[in-house]
Amino acid sequence: MTRPVLLDDAPRLRALLRVILRHAAVWLAALPGVSPAQAAAPVPPPRTMAEVLAATVPADWRPLEPEDTLYLQLPQGRVVIELAPAFAPLHATNLRILARQKYFDGLAIVRSQDNFVVQWGDPSETPRSLGQARATLPSEFTVRLAPGLPFEPIPDRDGYAPEVGFSHGFPAARDVARGEAWLAHCYAMVGAGRGNSPDSGNGAELYVVTGHAPRQLDRNIALVGRVVRGMELLATVPRGSGPMGFYEQAGQYVPITSVRVAADVPAGEREALEVMRTDTASFRALVESRRNRRDDWYLVPAGYIDLCNVPIVVRPRS
Amino acid sequence: MTRPVLLDDAPRLRALLRVILRHAAVWLAALPGVSPAQAAAPVPPPRTMAEVLAATVPADWRPLEPEDTLYLQLPQGRVVIELAPAFAPLHATNLRILARQKYFDGLAIVRSQDNFVVQWGDPSETPRSLGQARATLPSEFTVRLAPGLPFEPIPDRDGYAPEVGFSHGFPAARDVARGEAWLAHCYAMVGAGRGNSPDSGNGAELYVVTGHAPRQLDRNIALVGRVVRGMELLATVPRGSGPMGFYEQAGQYVPITSVRVAADVPAGEREALEVMRTDTASFRALVESRRNRRDDWYLVPAGYIDLCNVPIVVRPRS
Numbered sequence: 001m002t003r004p005v006l007l008d009d010a011p012r013l014r015a016l017l018r019v020i021l022r023h024a025a026v027w028l029a030a031l032p033g034v035s036p037a038q039a040a041a042p043v044p045p046p047r048t049m050a051e052v053l054a055a056t057v058p059a060d061w062r063p064l065e066p067e068d069t070l071y072l073q074l075p076q077g078r079v080v081i082e083l084a085p086a087f088a089p090l091h092a093t094n095l096r097i098l099a100r101q102k103y104f105d106g107l108a109i110v111r112s113q114d115n116f117v118v119q120w121g122d123p124s125e126t127p128r129s130l131g132q133a134r135a136t137l138p139s140e141f142t143v144r145l146a147p148g149l150p151f152e153p154i155p156d157r158d159g160y161a162p163e164v165g166f167s168h169g170f171p172a173a174r175d176v177a178r179g180e181a182w183l184a185h186c187y188a189m190v191g192a193g194r195g196n197s198p199d200s201g202n203g204a205e206l207y208v209v210t211g212h213a214p215r216q217l218d219r220n221i222a223l224v225g226r227v228v229r230g231m232e233l234l235a236t237v238p239r240g241s242g243p244m245g246f247y248e249q250a251g252q253y254v255p256i257t258s259v260r261v262a263a264d265v266p267a268g269e270r271e272a273l274e275v276m277r278t279d280t281a282s283f284r285a286l287v288e289s290r291r292n293r294r295d296d297w298y299l300v301p302a303g304y305i306d307l308c309n310v311p312i313v314v315r316p317r318s
Numbered sequence: 319m320t321r322p323v324l325l326d327d328a329p330r331l332r333a334l335l336r337v338i339l340r341h342a343a344v345w346l347a348a349l350p351g352v353s354p355a356q357a358a359a360p361v362p363p364p365r366t367m368a369e370v371l372a373a374t375v376p377a378d379w380r381p382l383e384p385e386d387t388l389y390l391q392l393p394q395g396r397v398v399i400e401l402a403p404a405f406a407p408l409h410a411t412n413l414r415i416l417a418r419q420k421y422f423d424g425l426a427i428v429r430s431q432d433n434f435v436v437q438w439g440d441p442s443e444t445p446r447s448l449g450q451a452r453a454t455l456p457s458e459f460t461v462r463l464a465p466g467l468p469f470e471p472i473p474d475r476d477g478y479a480p481e482v483g484f485s486h487g488f489p490a491a492r493d494v495a496r497g498e499a500w501l502a503h504c505y506a507m508v509g510a511g512r513g514n515s516p517d518s519g520n521g522a523e524l525y526v527v528t529g530h531a532p533r534q535l536d537r538n539i540a541l542v543g544r545v546v547r548g549m550e551l552l553a554t555v556p557r558g559s560g561p562m563g564f565y566e567q568a569g570q571y572v573p574i575t576s577v578r579v580a581a582d583v584p585a586g587e588r589e590a591l592e593v594m595r596t597d598t599a600s601f602r603a604l605v606e607s608r609r610n611r612r613d614d615w616y617l618v619p620a621g622y623i624d625l626c627n628v629p630i631v632v633r634p635r636s
Contacts, residue, residue, distance in 0.1 A: 114550040115505050141617075159474055159622040187433050187530045198617060212505045212530050212627060216611060216620040232432045232557040239550040293534060299459075299516060302534040304477040309530060 049289040052282060053313065060282040061274040062169070063317060064228070068092065069262035070099060071271070072230075074109075075255060079230030080262075080271050081190055084223065086149065086168045087183050088140040091192050091224045094203040097133040099259045103204065108253035112237045113245025115211030119193060121204055123253055130204060139198040140222040142182040145174060149181060152279050154287055156304050160184075160215040164307040166278035170226055171307050173218065183223035186213045186308035190225045210235045213308040228314045229273060272317040286313070367607040370600060371631065378600040379592040380487070381635060382546070386410065387580035388417060389589070390548075392427075393573060397548030398580075398589050399508055404467070404486045405501050406458040406542045409510050412521040413542065415451040417577045421522065426571035430555045431563025433529030437511060439522055441571055448522060457516040458540040460500040463492060467499060470597050472605055474623050478502075478533040482625040484596035488544055489625050491536065501541035504531045504626035508543045528553045531626040546593060546632045590635040604631070 047055075064082055072079040085092040098104065104120075111119040122128060143149065151174055153165035161173030167181060171189070174181040183189065189209050194201035201222055208227055227234065237254050240247040247253055262270050276283060287310055292301035365373075382400055390397040403410040416422065422438075429437040440446060461467065469492055471483035479491030485499060489507070492499040501507065507527050512519035519540055526545055545552065555572050558565040565571055580588050594601060605628055610619035 114553055156477055157475070158477075159624060160620055213624075214627070215624065216608070216616075216627070218620070219618045220616055235432055236554045236556055238554055290534070298534075298538055300537045302478055302536070306477060306531075306533065309532070309534070 046292065046294045047285060047289055048294045049286060049311075052286045052289050056276070056282045058318070060277055060280050061315075061318075062277050063274050064262065064271075066263035066265075066270065067096070067261065068225075069271075070095065070225075071258075071260045071262060071265065072104075073257040073259070074233055075257060076233045077230060078271070079233055080228050080273065081225050082169075082228050082275070083225040084168060084170050084183060087143055087170070087172075087181075088192070088222050088224045090134075090137045091140055091201070091203045091222055094133045094137060095224065096261050098130065098203060099261050100264065101131045101133070102258065103128065103131065103133070104256050104259035107256045109234075109237055109256070110240075110253060111207075111244065111246045112210070112239045114239045116209075116214060116245065117207040118210055118234050118237055119205065119207040120254075120256060121193070121206070123250070130202065133202065133204070135202055136199045137192075137202050137222075139194075139201075141198070141219050142180040145176065145179045145181055150279060151181060152283075154305070154307065154310070156291070156306070158307060160218060166283075166310075166312075169275055169278050169312060170223075171310070171312070173307075180219075182219050184213070184307055185209055185215050185217045185223065187211070188227040188231050189223050190227060191217070191221050191223045194221055208234050213306075215308075226312075228275060228312075229271060273314055274317045276313040276315075278312065286311075364610065364612045365603060365607055366612045367604060367629075370604045370607050374594070374600045376636070378595055378598050379633075379636075380595050381592050382580065382589075384581035384583075384588065385414070385579065386543075387589075388413065388543070389576075389578045389580060389583065390422075391575040391577070392551055393575060394551045395548060396589070397551055398546050398591065399543050400487075400546050400593070401543040402486060402488050402501060402541065405461055405488070405490075405499075406510070406540050408452075408455045409458055409519070409521045409540055409542045412451045412455060414579050416448065416521060417579050418582065419449045419451070420576065421446065421449065421451070422574050422577035425574045427552075427555055427574070428558075428571060429525075429562065429564045430528070430557045432557045434527075434532060434563065435525040436528055436552050436555060437523065437525040438572075438574060439511070439524070441568070448520065451520065451522070453520055454517045455510075455520050455540075457512075457519075459516070459537050460498040463494065463497045463499055468597060469499060470601075472623065472625065472628070474609070474625070476625060478536055484601075484628075484630075487593055487596050487630060488541075489628070489630070491625075498537075500537050502531070502625055503527055503533050503535045503541065505529070506545040506549050507541050508545060509535070509539050509541045512539055526552050531624075533626075544630075546630075547589060547591060591632055592635045594631040594633075596630065604629075 068083040068085060070081040083092045107122050109118055109120040110123045151165055151167045153163050158164040162175050164173045171184040171186045172181055173184050187209050191207050192201040192203045193205035193207055239245055242248040291305040292303060386401040386403060388399040401410045425440050427436055427438040428441045469483055469485045471481050476482040480493050482491045489502040489504045490499055491502050505527050509525050510519040510521045511523035511525055557563055560566040609623040610621060
């Protein structure tokens, strides 16, 4: 794992592949129904993820919308969450209201279950008021497929949904027959805990996936966004020893200093981040670079990628 | 997420399902070619994982073989690793030799990459001798399919392999056409780092999966076992800030107190654990309980399970 391994034949194999593809293009161009332009379209050579990223242009990246970005401040550092109002608009609204009321300040991470989730909320016996925020919300577990909803499918088959891919930059799934789309429970996704009825979530208790994707939660609970920076702070909090990873003593809680909407933070104190767009040729090349690893260390390319193994790259804004 | 939600109609739906299945049995019994005994075989009602576990018998469990068990002692506690000699016999032998030479004592966790792996080995500039252990080993990335190799497939399709399931209690995959089987990179699996050639691994540098299953590593590196207790200790070590999660300063290393073969530890100091067998009807029922969650909180059962979401339960020996 430490040092990359050189696959000696890789350059020769790649050269051979390019020759084959060139000949195939000529051969295809001679067939009826295939335009020469289409058949002769340049076939880009396989690239590593580093090569794909190095070749991106500014249009391949998007900034975070300050109104759709939350800063979760912990004593250990700042966690940046991008909200997904296209999938959970009512939860996003409630979360902005709660943050602006400083509802979360002084609350705590109350649960950390290994290979599953961390969760935060109000640990007190006498819960504080939600103020202007709604106490219950319609479930928002799925959205109706509408013409305006972008969806960039990946060709890789998935066990949990008929089709998976990306929507508004988030990992997502859709079922055209049912006319529904939903966000997928990949690592770093943020959801709104709910209690004993589908509409009992309100955003006051949030969880973040810290383990192998618990996709069985898809369509059962509202995902509201994704951690785009600071996952390592949430993933390393000590696991709780109680049932489902809840802490059993108040001294184990990880305190929350504050939660703020980025738009309310002075510009100079905001995180200058940009996220790779998922609706570009560069992103499709990135997915391919991970589906079939071209890094010299790999001997056998997988020929497949699980939705939750596709990295949605975040970097300092250029 | 916090409290289970009651799906009010679940008991009625289950009762209805039982009625349908009873009638179907009678109807099937009337068809030619279906024996009444077969058709009328009792259809067990769907069960939760808790119900499945409560109904297990001693034969559903197996002890850990002391010769195939390593104790990784950290200042934070003990991590228990079950070796997989059926898949990596040479690595298992080398690891026993290294442990018996106290090779690992005083070494350190040198890498923690978020959502990927932790890795330990010798951080020093002048590496210590491997003694009687071999410096390189044949790759052991896959094994030949042999009649003696147990394999219990799950019916759920997988993107990385033609077939997945369990072998000797480990998550595994096989390709009958190629005549190969291999262990799968699920959470908690332990592998032997390798360098710039396939046979450069020797077990002196081990890694453990701490994130979403990096199945693209399957068949590219030797998996040697699985952490069966103490994953929370490895999963929470601080992430390294260097490339690939390596620590950049010696002060960040997590020291390893010792690694011992359980057989060499006095009986009274061993972990009294047992692992659920994967070749039983109880285990198949457990998989089904996770494929379609019957817990009242769930509204939509997934109808599918990813190999790496199947829990291989470990408990104190009864």
